[in-house]
Amino acid sequence: MACAGMAITLPLLNGCSTPSQLIQASLNGDELQVPLTAFADKNYVIVRSKQLEFDVFVKKETDGTYKALLMRCTHRNNPVQRTSAGFVCHEHGSRFNEQGKVLTEPAVKNLTELPITINQSYINIKYRLP
Numbered sequence: 245m246a247c248a249g250m251a252i253t254l255p256l257l258n259g260c261s262t263p264s265q266l267i268q269a270s271l272n273g274d275e276l277q278v279p280l281t282a283f284a285d286k287n288y289v290i291v292r293s294k295q296l297e298f299d300v301f302v303k304k305e306t307d308g309t310y311k312a313l314l315m316r317c318t319h320r321n322n323p324v325q326r327t328s329a330g331f332v333c334h335e336h337g338s339r340f341n342e343q344g345k346v347l348t349e350p351a352v353k354n355l356t357e358l359p360i361t362i363n364q365s366y367i368n369i370k371y372r373l374p
């Protein structure tokens with residue numbers, strides 16, 4: 245069925261995102277598959293997998309391209325939370341903008357951008373921890 249690896253909407257507990265922006269995805273090899281239909285009425289989603297320690301933020305840019313950011317703080321590898329302006333790590337207060345750029349230390353490295361490929365129906369995100 246075409247729904248293999250398809251997302252299911254789940255309640256969201258973090259940040260300022262709405263429940264419809266959190267989707268559950270299965271890991272296929274080392275890739276997460278996000279259906280392009282997830283962006284029909286929104287410009288970003290947060291992808292979660294039971295198999296992975298960190299969520300992935302996937303944004304559709306205004307030019308129609310997509311960007312995937314690992315939601316892991318680059319200071320000491322704690323999860324970051326979505327905010328209205330980007331991301332925050334509550335462990336020591338680092339902040340990042342929506343492009344993953346460091347705004348507030350102690351983190352000095354930007355959030356990790358994950359490689360993506362797009363086919364007819366899905367965005368495939370290569371999940372790898374640096």
Ligand code: FES
Pocket residue numbers: 317318319320321322333334335336337338349350351
């Ligand atoms: S682990 Fe994120 S600020 Fe220290």
